[in-house]
Amino acid sequence: MRSLMMARMAMQALAQNKLRTFLTTLGIIIGVASVIAMVALGQGASASVQARIAGLGVNVLTVFGGSATTGGARQGSAAVESLRAADVEAIRRECPSVRLLSPQLRRSAQVIAGDNNWATGLQGVDTAYFRIREWTFATGSAFEAIDTTVSAKVCVLGETVRQQLFGNADPVGAVVRVNQVPLRVVGVLTPRGQTSFGQDQDDAVFIPYTTFMNRLYGTDRFSMIVLSAVSPEEVDAARAEVTSLLRQRHHIRASSDDDFYIRTQQEIAQAAEQTTAIFTLLLGGIAAVSLVVGGIGIMNIMLVSVTERTREIGVRLAVGAHRRDILVQFFTEALVLSVLGGLAGILVGAIAVWVVRALSPWAPIMTVSSVLVAFFCASAVGLLSGYYPARKAAHLDPIEALRHE
């Protein structure tokens, strides 16, 4: 009852000095708003990276040809094309967890169409590759399985290549040339844009890997095999099966390293997830600093206020206030400041998130937990920074306080 009265007096004091109340809460407002906005941005970024990685196929594994040691110098990965067509057949036969697979070979090439040409990445793949990567066609279709068998002179264009060579025309049925070999265009892939690492996925030409190996470059090994597991849960099983099969086929002794290595999209997804989690944490941390600064602002103003109102405190004590009454009054002031600041901060943060969503392609995600955490941090900061000044006020000596100039 009595505390309620003291709390009401605290509210009156705040209402009587609106500008100072506003400026004091500004620190908390900015702190809470920035925590909410930054965490929302981080989570939005994280979600968009996750979505892109999921677009690559979460059940995809890539087998890379291993590194080799030449005269003591270890080469990087895929330096040696240790994978052969027979390996592909063996995996297809003996690994039950693998659903689809496709060899992949890459080379830079100059692609010519009429009097246009364009340097791009030429990729030799199986027709299953497009299903593994879950890649659909804007026009036309993938080449057939029979095209692989007969090393057919056909190709599929990425959107970037199509644009460079044909402008707005539909290239299906047209012929492009690579290394003097004419290739008939059978399909154009739907644009995918850049990978999360900034590589243009649409700047590529895909041809049957047999055509790549037999007609263009005369090689019998390849640097990569792309696989898809029967389900995302079977990725680890698929990896184990492929590893043991390839070790056996490549006659690798138990004590030796693999001459290949396998990377899964899940690993990439996890790495990306970690990166964005750290990113979110970092942004949140920077924002939290401003929340602490806001708390120091409250403490500062409350201390100034106690000094400035020393005589007032003296008068209140003289006319019968208990120390507790003074404590409650000043503590309530600090608490109200931080709670008001927290509420206003949530509002400002929500507006900031809304503006970012409207103006940028990023979609920030505002979570209830970030709002609650920011609000309770603000309240806690207010309590901590309000307690010391309130205690100081309550323990003033009335005689000294009345004499204070």
Add this chain to the structure above:
Amino acid sequence: MALSEESLVDARDVVDSADSLIEVIDLHRVYGSGILAVHALRGVSFHVGHGELVAIVGPSGSGKTTMMNILGCLDRPTTGQYRLGGRDVSTLSADELADVRNARIGFVFQGFNLLPRNSAVQNVGLPLRYGPPLSSAERHRRSLECLSVVGLAHRASHLPNQLSGGEQQRVAIARALVNNPSLILADEPTGNLDTRRSEEILALFQRLNRLKGMTIALVTHEPDIAACCRRVLHFRDGVLERDEPIVMRSLDTNDGDAFAVRDPAGPTPSRGVECVPCVP
């Protein structure tokens, strides 16, 4: 309803059930300890009866401020006894002292000490917030009543900085009256005022004393002001040097039994305002 002088005094005697309002017996107050100890009061004894108008005078360092702080229950004696209304208050806790100050003592300070962002009526009502719970309407009613006593009812909603010095001090006096205290302690109440305003304030004290039987103790170093009281306690070097009754220089020109405060700033003289401040 205007109460007669007798009935008020009688009521007080019943409440306090003691002969004297203030009994000070062999009071000592020592600040610090050891060789740094300062003896502000060295064995002071005196009584003040109900309805007295007393001046406490002395040069600076005489111990009169310390005496005032102890009488006001803001400070406690090192040794000796201080009985207020028959109750020994020398050994009370800080919160108990706060309650005694709230219920029994009204303070008037040299620097007015009004809360700057509160209106006159809010300032007057401040002690009521720390007393027994009252509705805000009741607080407002009592505060307004006491503002009428000092002739400032028409200034109720003004802020202190919109009032003259004399008016501010009258608001402070209304604040001192609001809990119907046994004792009003005024510390250099005219120190910040010119002669004319000073005399107005002193006249107000004399009227409160004469018509309501208020016990008033006034700390001052000016003989002119002390001369407006009925009894003077002279302090020097921490002892009560002289305690003498004097013939009061009356400034209270109004012979009636009602308050009339000359209020040059006000639209009409507030003569005849009824005042029954704060009888619980």
